[in-house]
Amino acid sequence: MTRLKSFTPPLRAAVIGASGSIGGAFVGHLQAQPSVTQVYAFSRSPLAGGNKVIAGPLDYDDETSIIAAAESTRAGGPLDLVIVASGLLHEGPDLQPEKSYRMLAGEPLARAFQVNTIGPALVARHFLPLLARDRKAVFAALSARVGSIGDNRLGGWYGYRAAKAALNMMIRCLAIEVARNRKQTLCVGLHPGTVDSALSEPFQGGVADDKLFAPERSAGHLLDVLDALTPADSGKVFAWDGTEIPS
Numbered sequence: 288m289t290r291l292k293s294f295t296p297p298l299r300a301a302v303i304g305a306s307g308s309i310g311g312a313f314v315g316h317l318q319a320q321p322s323v324t325q326v327y328a329f330s331r332s333p334l335a336g337g338n339k340v341i342a343g344p345l346d347y348d349d350e351t352s353i354i355a356a357a358e359s360t361r362a363g364g365p366l367d368l369v370i371v372a373s374g375l376l377h378e379g380p381d382l383q384p385e386k387s388y389r390m391l392a393g394e395p396l397a398r399a400f401q402v403n404t405i406g407p408a409l410v411a412r413h414f415l416p417l418l419a420r421d422r423k424a425v426f427a428a429l430s431a432r433v434g435s436i437g438d439n440r441l442g443g444w445y446g447y448r449a450a451k452a453a454l455n456m457m458i459r460c461l462a463i464e465v466a467r468n469r470k471q472t473l474c475v476g477l478h479p480g481t482v483d484s485a486l487s488e489p490f491q492g493g494v495a496d497d498k499l500f501a502p503e504r505s506a507g508h509l510l511d512v513l514d515a516l517t518p519a520d521s522g523k524v525f526a527w528d529g530t531e532i533p534s
């Protein structure tokens with residue numbers, strides 16, 4: 288299926304968190320597009336490159352790796368698309384989604400913000416200057432519907448929700464600043480749906496089979512959403528079906 292028709296070929300894209308389920312699916316879709324000539328796949332776990340893909344390391348615990356990743360794309364020319372597909376919901380017994388305020392603890396909260404908010408913000412810092420200025424260009428970060436303050440009726444998952452809400456605010460600030468001198472650049476958040484991955488695996492119990500997306504399906508929908516967006520949509524968060532998620 289031909290995608291990304293609203294972008295100007297040849298396209299160069301970077302995916303951060305390419306070792307993840309959704310990140311890997313983005314890389315696969317981008318590779319398959321004839322209009323895409325180069326895909327940079329950055330990840331904490333090592334990945335193999337090949338067939339348009341250049342793989343490289345990027346770990347949010349080491350800002351120099353973010354700077355080096357950005358620099359490694361420079362020689363090829365401007366980027367058209369930067370997708371941040373990293374994220375963290377749980378990490379061992381000490382970092383699990385909190386069911387009650389009694390579970391709140393400093394280190395796990397800081398970790399949730401480090402991976403879900405600060406890392407993507409630093410990616411924006413170092414990659415935004417590399418986006419094309421003379422045509423549609425997009426910086427997109429995977430957020431989550433549960434990061435919507437207005438939509439929060441269940442509570443719980445304090446650290447993840449709060450870190451994604453903070454990511455959404457980063458995206459809004461980036462969009463406002465970038466619009467001043469890059470009229471064709473969009474900064475948006477994306478909600479992928481409930482997707483079969485290591486991140487969602489412990490929480491898939493109550494999810495009906497037809498509501499649990501394969502990563503390839505979700506990433507395909509999200510690329511189509513990005514394709515349909517215009518600069519007027521910058522700063523917002525969109526779900527896999529193109530609907531806007533309230534702040």
Ligand SMILES: NC(=O)c1ccc[n+]([C@@H]2O[C@H](COP(=O)([O-])OP(=O)(O)OC[C@H]3O[C@@H](n4cnc5c(N)ncnc54)[C@H](OP(=O)(O)O)[C@@H]3O)[C@@H](O)[C@H]2O)c1
Nearest residue numbers: 304306307308309332347373374429431481482484486487
């Ligand atoms: N799956 C869902 O149902 C769902 C729903 C809503 C939103 N989301 C969001 O979608 C995004 C992708 O999730 P996923 O389901 O594909 O999860 P996943 O398969 O667990 O992938 C997570 C990715 O984040 C990377 N990452 C974690 N810590 C990192 C760090 N310190 N530095 C750099 N990279 C780091 C992982 O890298 P390594 O594996 O190499 O360590 C991996 O590439 C996340 O932002 C998530 O919050 C997912």
